[in-house]
Amino acid sequence: MNGLQELLCLTPFRILVRIAMVGKYTGLSDSYLSVLKALLHASVYCHRKLVVDWVASTDLEDSTKIEAPDAYKAAWNLLKSADGILVPGGFGDRGVQGKILAAKYARENNVPYLGICLGMQMAVVEFARHVMNLPHANSTEFDPNAKTPCVIFMPEGSKTHMGGTMRLGSRRTFFKVADCKSAKLYGNADYVDERHRHRYEVNPDMVPEFENAGLKFVGKDESDRRMEIIEIPNHQYFIGAQFHPEFKSRPAKPSPLFVGLIAASSGQLDKVLQGCSNGHVIPGKHQFSNGPYTPAAHQNTNGHAKKLANGVANGTYYPNGNGVHA
Numbered sequence: 015m016n017g018l019q020e021l022l023c024l025t026p027f028r029i030l031v032r033i034a035m036v037g038k039y040t041g042l043s044d045s046y047l048s049v050l051k052a053l054l055h056a057s058v059y060c061h062r063k064l065v066v067d068w069v070a071s072t073d074l075e076d077s078t079k080i081e082a083p084d085a086y087k088a089a090w091n092l093l094k095s096a097d098g099i100l101v102p103g104g105f106g107d108r109g110v111q112g113k114i115l116a117a118k119y120a121r122e123n124n125v126p127y128l129g130i131c132l133g134m135q136m137a138v139v140e141f142a143r144h145v146m147n148l149p150h151a152n153s154t155e156f157d158p159n160a161k162t163p164c165v166i167f168m169p170e171g172s173k174t175h176m177g178g179t180m181r182l183g184s185r186r187t188f189f190k191v192a193d194c195k196s197a198k199l200y201g202n203a204d205y206v207d208e209r210h211r212h213r214y215e216v217n218p219d220m221v222p223e224f225e226n227a228g229l230k231f232v233g234k235d236e237s238d239r240r241m242e243i244i245e246i247p248n249h250q251y252f253i254g255a256q257f258h259p260e261f262k263s264r265p266a267k268p269s270p271l272f273v274g275l276i277a278a279s280s281g282q283l284d285k286v287l288q289g290c291s292n293g294h295v296i297p298g299k300h301q302f303s304n305g306p307y308t309p310a311a312h313q314n315t316n317g318h319a320k321k322l323a324n325g326v327a328n329g330t331y332y333p334n335g336n337g338v339h340a
Protein backbone atom coordinates (compact mmCIF):
# COMPACT_ATOMS: atom_id res chain seq x y z
CA MET A 15 0.00 0.00 0.00
CA ASN A 16 1.51 3.34 -0.90
CA GLY A 17 1.32 6.46 1.22
CA LEU A 18 -1.62 7.87 -0.66
CA GLN A 19 -3.70 4.73 -0.37
CA GLU A 20 -2.90 4.55 3.34
CA LEU A 21 -4.10 8.09 3.77
CA LEU A 22 -7.26 7.29 1.82
CA CYS A 23 -8.07 4.41 4.12
CA LEU A 24 -7.69 6.57 7.19
CA THR A 25 -10.17 9.26 6.21
CA PRO A 26 -13.00 8.80 8.69
CA PHE A 27 -15.88 10.35 6.80
CA ARG A 28 -18.99 8.34 6.18
CA ILE A 29 -20.73 10.22 3.41
CA LEU A 30 -19.40 9.45 -0.04
CA VAL A 31 -18.67 11.87 -2.81
CA ARG A 32 -18.39 10.14 -6.14
CA ILE A 33 -16.24 11.75 -8.80
CA ALA A 34 -15.99 10.44 -12.36
CA MET A 35 -12.49 11.06 -13.68
CA VAL A 36 -12.68 10.96 -17.46
CA GLY A 37 -9.33 10.37 -19.10
CA LYS A 38 -7.01 8.22 -21.08
CA TYR A 39 -5.90 5.41 -18.86
CA THR A 40 -3.22 3.57 -20.72
CA GLY A 41 -0.98 4.41 -17.78
CA LEU A 42 -1.25 6.54 -14.73
CA SER A 43 0.88 9.58 -15.35
CA ASP A 44 2.18 11.86 -12.64
CA SER A 45 -0.41 14.43 -13.58
CA TYR A 46 -3.24 12.03 -12.75
CA LEU A 47 -1.63 11.33 -9.39
CA SER A 48 -1.54 15.04 -8.60
CA VAL A 49 -5.20 15.34 -9.58
CA LEU A 50 -6.07 12.39 -7.37
CA LYS A 51 -4.27 13.92 -4.42
CA ALA A 52 -5.94 17.27 -4.99
CA LEU A 53 -9.35 15.55 -5.03
CA LEU A 54 -8.48 13.85 -1.78
CA HIS A 55 -7.33 17.08 -0.10
CA ALA A 56 -10.59 18.77 -1.12
CA SER A 57 -12.71 15.82 0.02
CA VAL A 58 -11.12 15.78 3.45
CA TYR A 59 -11.71 19.53 3.64
CA CYS A 60 -15.39 18.96 2.80
CA HIS A 61 -15.67 15.99 5.18
CA ARG A 62 -16.48 13.51 2.48
CA LYS A 63 -15.17 10.08 1.66
CA LEU A 64 -13.82 10.23 -1.87
CA VAL A 65 -14.74 7.65 -4.44
CA VAL A 66 -13.06 8.04 -7.81
CA ASP A 67 -14.66 6.26 -10.73
CA TRP A 68 -12.16 5.99 -13.56
CA VAL A 69 -13.93 6.39 -16.86
CA ALA A 70 -11.92 5.75 -20.00
CA SER A 71 -13.02 8.56 -22.29
CA THR A 72 -12.89 6.31 -25.37
CA ASP A 73 -15.55 4.10 -23.74
CA LEU A 74 -18.03 6.99 -23.88
CA GLU A 75 -17.67 7.32 -27.63
CA ASP A 76 -20.15 6.09 -30.26
CA SER A 77 -17.60 3.74 -31.80
CA THR A 78 -17.39 1.83 -28.49
CA LYS A 79 -21.17 1.46 -28.50
CA ILE A 80 -20.77 -0.69 -31.60
CA GLU A 81 -17.44 -2.39 -30.87
CA ALA A 82 -17.79 -3.01 -27.13
CA PRO A 83 -21.38 -2.28 -26.01
CA ASP A 84 -20.79 -3.53 -22.44
CA ALA A 85 -17.84 -1.19 -21.91
CA TYR A 86 -19.90 1.66 -23.37
CA LYS A 87 -22.81 0.96 -21.05
CA ALA A 88 -20.54 0.61 -18.01
CA ALA A 89 -18.76 3.89 -18.76
CA TRP A 90 -22.01 5.82 -19.16
CA ASN A 91 -23.43 4.25 -16.00
CA LEU A 92 -20.39 5.40 -14.05
CA LEU A 93 -20.62 8.89 -15.52
CA LYS A 94 -24.31 9.18 -14.79
CA SER A 95 -24.04 7.97 -11.22
CA ALA A 96 -21.27 10.42 -10.35
CA ASP A 97 -21.86 13.44 -8.12
CA GLY A 98 -19.29 15.39 -10.08
CA ILE A 99 -17.18 15.06 -13.23
CA LEU A 100 -13.51 15.89 -13.68
CA VAL A 101 -11.72 15.96 -17.02
CA PRO A 102 -7.99 16.32 -16.41
CA GLY A 103 -5.27 17.52 -18.75
CA GLY A 104 -3.83 15.49 -21.57
CA PHE A 105 -2.18 15.37 -24.96
CA GLY A 106 -3.10 13.55 -28.16
CA ASP A 107 -6.44 13.00 -29.78
CA ARG A 108 -7.35 9.57 -28.46
CA GLY A 109 -10.48 9.83 -26.32
CA VAL A 110 -11.01 13.50 -27.04
CA GLN A 111 -14.55 12.94 -28.34
CA GLY A 112 -15.39 11.13 -25.08
CA LYS A 113 -14.17 14.13 -23.10
CA ILE A 114 -16.42 16.39 -25.17
CA LEU A 115 -19.37 14.08 -24.46
CA ALA A 116 -18.60 14.13 -20.72
CA ALA A 117 -18.53 17.95 -20.72
CA LYS A 118 -21.81 18.00 -22.67
CA TYR A 119 -23.44 15.66 -20.19
CA ALA A 120 -22.29 17.78 -17.23
CA ARG A 121 -23.40 21.04 -18.85
CA GLU A 122 -26.81 19.81 -19.91
CA ASN A 123 -27.59 18.04 -16.64
CA ASN A 124 -26.26 20.65 -14.22
CA VAL A 125 -23.70 18.16 -12.86
CA PRO A 126 -20.62 19.79 -11.25
CA TYR A 127 -17.74 19.86 -13.73
CA LEU A 128 -14.09 20.76 -13.44
CA GLY A 129 -12.04 20.74 -16.63
CA ILE A 130 -8.31 21.11 -16.34
CA CYS A 131 -6.23 22.28 -19.31
CA LEU A 132 -7.38 19.87 -22.05
CA GLY A 133 -10.53 19.37 -19.95
CA MET A 134 -11.20 23.11 -20.23
CA GLN A 135 -10.34 23.21 -23.94
CA MET A 136 -12.77 20.37 -24.69
CA ALA A 137 -15.51 22.08 -22.67
CA VAL A 138 -14.99 25.13 -24.90
CA VAL A 139 -15.17 23.02 -28.07
CA GLU A 140 -18.32 21.34 -26.74
CA PHE A 141 -19.93 24.70 -25.99
CA ALA A 142 -19.11 25.99 -29.47
CA ARG A 143 -20.49 22.91 -31.19
CA HIS A 144 -23.68 22.39 -29.23
CA VAL A 145 -24.64 25.77 -27.79
CA MET A 146 -23.34 28.08 -30.51
CA ASN A 147 -24.21 25.65 -33.26
CA LEU A 148 -20.71 25.57 -34.73
CA PRO A 149 -20.35 21.90 -35.68
CA HIS A 150 -16.85 22.37 -37.09
CA ALA A 151 -15.45 23.91 -33.93
CA ASN A 152 -12.26 22.18 -32.85
CA SER A 153 -8.80 22.63 -31.40
CA THR A 154 -6.10 22.96 -34.04
CA GLU A 155 -4.19 20.38 -31.98
CA PHE A 156 -6.65 17.80 -33.33
CA ASP A 157 -7.57 19.37 -36.65
CA PRO A 158 -4.93 21.79 -37.92
CA ASN A 159 -7.33 22.94 -40.65
CA ALA A 160 -10.38 23.30 -38.42
CA LYS A 161 -13.02 25.50 -40.05
CA THR A 162 -13.86 26.99 -36.67
CA PRO A 163 -10.61 27.00 -34.69
CA CYS A 164 -11.81 27.83 -31.19
CA VAL A 165 -8.67 26.48 -29.49
CA ILE A 166 -5.44 27.43 -31.20
CA PHE A 167 -1.67 27.10 -30.89
CA MET A 168 -0.54 29.86 -28.53
CA PRO A 169 3.05 28.98 -27.74
CA GLU A 170 5.23 30.89 -25.39
CA GLY A 171 8.96 31.19 -25.72
CA SER A 172 11.13 29.85 -28.47
CA LYS A 173 9.57 28.66 -31.70
CA THR A 174 12.81 27.17 -32.92
CA HIS A 175 13.94 25.14 -29.90
CA MET A 176 12.39 21.75 -29.39
CA GLY A 177 10.31 21.71 -26.24
CA GLY A 178 10.69 25.45 -25.87
CA THR A 179 7.17 26.30 -27.00
CA MET A 180 5.21 25.15 -24.04
CA ARG A 181 3.70 27.66 -21.67
CA LEU A 182 5.25 26.21 -18.59
CA GLY A 183 5.45 26.98 -14.88
CA SER A 184 3.84 29.56 -12.65
CA ARG A 185 1.95 32.36 -14.40
CA ARG A 186 -0.47 34.98 -13.12
CA THR A 187 -4.22 34.89 -13.72
CA PHE A 188 -6.23 38.06 -13.08
CA PHE A 189 -9.89 37.76 -12.13
CA LYS A 190 -12.00 39.79 -14.52
CA VAL A 191 -15.37 39.20 -12.88
CA ALA A 192 -15.62 39.69 -9.12
CA ASP A 193 -18.95 37.97 -8.75
CA CYS A 194 -17.96 34.54 -10.01
CA LYS A 195 -17.49 31.26 -8.21
CA SER A 196 -13.78 30.86 -8.88
CA ALA A 197 -12.86 34.36 -7.64
CA LYS A 198 -14.85 33.71 -4.46
CA LEU A 199 -13.19 30.33 -3.97
CA TYR A 200 -9.80 32.01 -4.22
CA GLY A 201 -10.86 34.33 -1.40
CA ASN A 202 -11.82 37.26 -3.68
CA ALA A 203 -8.20 37.67 -4.67
CA ASP A 204 -7.40 40.03 -7.54
CA TYR A 205 -5.08 37.47 -9.06
CA VAL A 206 -3.71 34.02 -8.51
CA ASP A 207 -0.45 32.30 -9.53
CA GLU A 208 -0.90 28.75 -10.78
CA ARG A 209 1.23 26.37 -12.81
CA HIS A 210 0.87 25.82 -16.54
CA ARG A 211 1.79 23.10 -19.01
CA HIS A 212 0.26 23.48 -22.45
CA ARG A 213 0.63 24.88 -25.96
CA TYR A 214 -2.97 25.47 -27.07
CA GLU A 215 -5.43 28.04 -25.76
CA VAL A 216 -8.87 29.48 -26.42
CA ASN A 217 -8.84 31.58 -29.59
CA PRO A 218 -8.98 35.11 -28.16
CA ASP A 219 -10.74 36.43 -31.28
CA MET A 220 -13.74 34.21 -30.53
CA VAL A 221 -14.13 35.33 -26.92
CA PRO A 222 -16.88 37.96 -27.51
CA GLU A 223 -18.91 35.37 -29.44
CA PHE A 224 -18.55 32.86 -26.58
CA GLU A 225 -19.45 35.45 -23.97
CA ASN A 226 -22.58 36.46 -25.85
CA ALA A 227 -23.63 32.82 -25.83
CA GLY A 228 -23.16 32.52 -22.05
CA LEU A 229 -19.64 31.14 -21.55
CA LYS A 230 -17.71 33.57 -19.38
CA PHE A 231 -13.95 34.04 -19.31
CA VAL A 232 -13.56 35.12 -15.72
CA GLY A 233 -9.78 34.80 -15.47
CA LYS A 234 -7.20 36.01 -18.00
CA ASP A 235 -3.47 36.71 -18.11
CA GLU A 236 -2.04 40.24 -17.94
CA SER A 237 -2.35 40.70 -21.72
CA ASP A 238 -6.07 39.82 -21.73
CA ARG A 239 -5.32 37.52 -24.69
CA ARG A 240 -4.84 34.27 -22.79
CA MET A 241 -8.01 32.78 -21.31
CA GLU A 242 -7.29 31.13 -17.98
CA ILE A 243 -10.67 30.35 -16.33
CA ILE A 244 -14.09 29.69 -17.83
CA GLU A 245 -17.42 29.53 -16.04
CA ILE A 246 -21.04 29.03 -17.00
CA PRO A 247 -22.77 31.29 -14.46
CA ASN A 248 -26.21 29.68 -14.55
CA HIS A 249 -24.81 26.19 -13.96
CA GLN A 250 -24.31 25.02 -10.37
CA TYR A 251 -20.57 24.47 -10.94
CA PHE A 252 -19.06 24.41 -14.41
CA ILE A 253 -15.48 25.61 -14.31
CA GLY A 254 -12.48 25.09 -16.55
CA ALA A 255 -8.92 26.20 -15.92
CA GLN A 256 -6.18 26.44 -18.50
CA PHE A 257 -3.68 26.05 -15.65
CA HIS A 258 -3.19 23.02 -13.43
CA PRO A 259 -4.56 23.82 -9.97
CA GLU A 260 -3.71 20.31 -8.76
CA PHE A 261 0.02 21.03 -8.66
CA LYS A 262 -0.31 23.52 -5.80
CA SER A 263 -2.81 21.56 -3.73
CA ARG A 264 -1.56 20.41 -0.34
CA PRO A 265 -3.28 18.42 2.44
CA ALA A 266 -3.60 21.50 4.66
CA LYS A 267 -4.12 23.85 1.74
CA PRO A 268 -6.50 22.24 -0.72
CA SER A 269 -6.85 23.79 -4.16
CA PRO A 270 -9.86 26.16 -4.21
CA LEU A 271 -11.17 24.89 -7.57
CA PHE A 272 -11.09 21.30 -6.28
CA VAL A 273 -12.81 22.39 -3.07
CA GLY A 274 -15.47 23.99 -5.26
CA LEU A 275 -15.94 20.77 -7.21
CA ILE A 276 -16.26 18.58 -4.12
CA ALA A 277 -18.43 21.12 -2.30
CA ALA A 278 -20.78 21.39 -5.30
CA SER A 279 -20.80 17.59 -5.66
CA SER A 280 -21.85 17.20 -2.04
CA GLY A 281 -24.41 20.00 -1.78
CA GLN A 282 -22.14 22.34 0.16
CA LEU A 283 -21.10 24.93 -2.40
CA ASP A 284 -23.34 27.73 -1.12
CA LYS A 285 -21.95 27.33 2.36
CA VAL A 286 -18.36 27.36 1.12
CA LEU A 287 -18.94 30.39 -1.10
CA GLN A 288 -20.68 32.18 1.73
CA GLY A 289 -17.71 31.50 3.98
CA CYS A 290 -15.40 32.82 1.27
CA SER A 291 -17.35 36.03 0.87
CA ASN A 292 -17.23 36.57 4.61
CA GLY A 293 -13.50 37.00 4.19
CA HIS A 294 -12.76 33.38 4.89
CA VAL A 295 -9.96 31.92 2.81
CA ILE A 296 -9.61 28.19 2.09
CA PRO A 297 -8.37 26.35 4.09
CA GLY A 298 -10.08 26.91 7.38
CA LYS A 299 -13.02 25.81 9.44
CA HIS A 300 -16.34 25.46 7.69
CA GLN A 301 -19.12 23.56 9.36
CA PHE A 302 -19.66 20.59 7.09
CA SER A 303 -22.63 18.32 7.49
CA ASN A 304 -20.93 15.04 8.18
CA GLY A 305 -22.71 14.60 11.50
CA PRO A 306 -20.93 13.04 14.42
CA TYR A 307 -18.56 10.37 13.23
CA THR A 308 -19.58 6.82 13.97
CA PRO A 309 -17.77 4.03 12.21
CA ALA A 310 -19.79 2.14 9.63
CA ALA A 311 -20.56 -1.49 10.38
CA HIS A 312 -17.67 -2.77 8.30
CA GLN A 313 -15.11 -0.60 10.03
CA ASN A 314 -12.97 -1.46 13.03
CA THR A 315 -13.63 0.68 16.04
CA ASN A 316 -9.97 1.02 16.92
CA GLY A 317 -9.58 3.77 14.39
CA HIS A 318 -7.58 1.65 11.99
CA ALA A 319 -8.68 0.73 8.55
CA LYS A 320 -9.53 -2.89 8.03
CA LYS A 321 -8.97 -4.78 4.83
CA LEU A 322 -12.14 -6.21 3.37
CA ALA A 323 -12.36 -9.69 1.96
CA ASN A 324 -12.41 -8.42 -1.60
CA GLY A 325 -9.10 -6.73 -1.10
CA VAL A 326 -10.50 -3.22 -1.11
CA ALA A 327 -9.50 -1.45 2.04
CA ASN A 328 -12.36 0.33 3.73
CA GLY A 329 -12.36 4.05 4.06
CA THR A 330 -11.96 5.79 0.75
CA TYR A 331 -11.82 3.38 -2.10
CA TYR A 332 -11.73 3.18 -5.86
CA PRO A 333 -14.39 0.79 -7.04
CA ASN A 334 -13.10 0.91 -10.56
CA GLY A 335 -9.50 0.09 -9.77
CA ASN A 336 -7.39 1.25 -6.87
CA GLY A 337 -5.97 4.39 -8.29
CA VAL A 338 -2.97 2.64 -9.74
CA HIS A 339 -3.24 1.73 -13.37
CA ALA A 340 -0.74 -0.47 -15.06
Ligand SMILES: NC(=O)CC[C@H](N)C(=O)O
Pocket residue numbers: 102103104105106130131132133155211212213214215
Ligand atom coordinates in the same frame (compact mmCIF):
# COMPACT_ATOMS: atom_id res chain seq x y z
N1 LIG B 1 -1.62 19.77 -20.12
C1 LIG B 1 -2.60 19.72 -21.01
O1 LIG B 1 -3.72 19.33 -20.73
C2 LIG B 1 -2.27 20.15 -22.41
C3 LIG B 1 -3.48 20.41 -23.24
C4 LIG B 1 -3.18 20.52 -24.72
N2 LIG B 1 -2.73 19.27 -25.22
C5 LIG B 1 -2.19 21.64 -24.97
O2 LIG B 1 -1.05 21.41 -25.26
O3 LIG B 1 -2.55 22.79 -24.87
